[in-house]
Amino acid sequence: MTAPLRIGFIPLVDAAALIVAVDKGFVANEGLEVELVREVSWSNVRDKLNIGLFDAAHLLAPVAIASSLGLGHVKVPIAAPFNLGINGNAITVSPALHAALMEEIDGDRFDPMATAKALARVVAKRRKAGAEPLTFGMTFPFSTHNYQLRFWMAAAGVDPDEDVRLVVLPPPYMVDSLKNGHVDAFCVGAPWNSVAVDLGIGQILHFVSDILDRAAEKVLAIRQTWADKNPDVVAALVRAAVKAAEFIEHPENRTEAAQILAQPERIGVDAEVIQRTLTGRLKISPDGTFRESGRYLLVGREGAGRPDPVQAAWLYAQMVRWGQTALTPDGVKTAMAVFRPDLYDAALGNSAPAEAPAAFGAFAGPAFDPADISGHLEAFAVGRWKA
Numbered sequence: 001m002t003a004p005l006r007i008g009f010i011p012l013v014d015a016a017a018l019i020v021a022v023d024k025g026f027v028a029n030e031g032l033e034v035e036l037v038r039e040v041s042w043s044n045v046r047d048k049l050n051i052g053l054f055d056a057a058h059l060l061a062p063v064a065i066a067s068s069l070g071l072g073h074v075k076v077p078i079a080a081p082f083n084l085g086i087n088g089n090a091i092t093v094s095p096a097l098h099a100a101l102m103e104e105i106d107g108d109r110f111d112p113m114a115t116a117k118a119l120a121r122v123v124a125k126r127r128k129a130g131a132e133p134l135t136f137g138m139t140f141p142f143s144t145h146n147y148q149l150r151f152w153m154a155a156a157g158v159d160p161d162e163d164v165r166l167v168v169l170p171p172p173y174m175v176d177s178l179k180n181g182h183v184d185a186f187c188v189g190a191p192w193n194s195v196a197v198d199l200g201i202g203q204i205l206h207f208v209s210d211i212l213d214r215a216a217e218k219v220l221a222i223r224q225t226w227a228d229k230n231p232d233v234v235a236a237l238v239r240a241a242v243k244a245a246e247f248i249e250h251p252e253n254r255t256e257a258a259q260i261l262a263q264p265e266r267i268g269v270d271a272e273v274i275q276r277t278l279t280g281r282l283k284i285s286p287d288g289t290f291r292e293s294g295r296y297l298l299v300g301r302e303g304a305g306r307p308d309p310v311q312a313a314w315l316y317a318q319m320v321r322w323g324q325t326a327l328t329p330d331g332v333k334t335a336m337a338v339f340r341p342d343l344y345d346a347a348l349g350n351s352a353p354a355e356a357p358a359a360f361g362a363f364a365g366p367a368f369d370p371a372d373i374s375g376h377l378e379a380f381a382v383g384r385w386k387a
Contacts, residue, residue, distance in 0.1 A: 023266075148215070
């Protein structure tokens with residue numbers, strides 16, 4: 001038995017593989033002892049991982065990349081040998097904003113281009129009336145939530161830095177912020193969208209899988225120096241997470257998995273809400289309307305656990321698009337090197353990936369090619385990037 005490992009997490013359903021790995025004994029079966037530490041904000045998780053208070057962490061994929069690039073904080077190279085979640089976010093809006101969007105919409109309300117164009121019309125009307133800009137909550141500047149909101153808005157010409165206000169809020173605080181009128185909408189991971197709907201204060205406008213087919217969301221993050229010194233521990237953690245993900249993805253186990261995640265020291269919301277997330281069938285409106293998607297949140301299935309460096313390149317491209325960093329060959333290389341399919345394969349004894357990752361796709365814009373990020377970004381009219 002090695003010394004106990006401390007691993008930080010945020011109360012979100014995409015921490016499921018990590019939580020179940022510990023609480024169902026998959027970690028212990030690998031000869032490890034792990035203490036899971038619940039945190040509120042991503043900056044806390046990042047900082048404690050970077051300075052060594054955590055050995056590993058449930059972390060936003062873009063934060064792992066930003067840390068490796070030295071963006072927004074000290075430079076600490078991160079290795080991500082396992083994807084904890086693909087997709088899983090949603091955009092939730094206040095009843096008032098939902099009504100305004102539906103009044104302006106031309107087309108299918110589940111089509112992100114139709115809603116983005118409706119948003120553009122709402123923004124224009126508000127500006128003409130001299131109203132305050134709409135405020136959208138997201139979890140961190142270096143977050144999929146930030147980039148997903150921006151990607152969606154900008155597709156219809158809404159400039160997220162000029163036409164609306166984007167503010168950072170820790171995931172557990174999103175619901176109260178919507179309730180108190182501090183924000184008009186937010187993008188966050190499960191279960192907080194469902195909590196807002198159940199309270200009657202929010203309506204889920206989009207699953208993020210409407211916007212991006214397959215978006216790397218959270219990773220198991222480990223400092224590169226620690227991973228180099230502890231390869232056997234890293235491999236054991238990956239194997240435990242893979243087994244936990246397989247457990248969660250079996251339909252007959254979802255009730256038990258939801259009960260584990262619902263515990264107060266874990267996510268701390270009703271198990272039924274969590275189970276909705278795991279099955280991909282969510283109540284999207286206070287009136288009881290449900291919507292189902294097989295791509296809402298992938299925890300292990302469809303090869304989701306294996307890190308895909310193309311996903312890291314796309315996230316890096318968003319950092320460039322929105323002025324968080326400059327585009328350089330070394331930057332692309334560093335970003336892609338954060339996602340470590342080699343460590344995943346080595347842990348499982350795979351000589352080659354079990355299945356190729358699905359193509360990266362989005363509802364708007366050209367296909368993404370990590371070898372031509374500048375060409376990809378030039379296709380978008382709205383952004384902070386300059387060639």
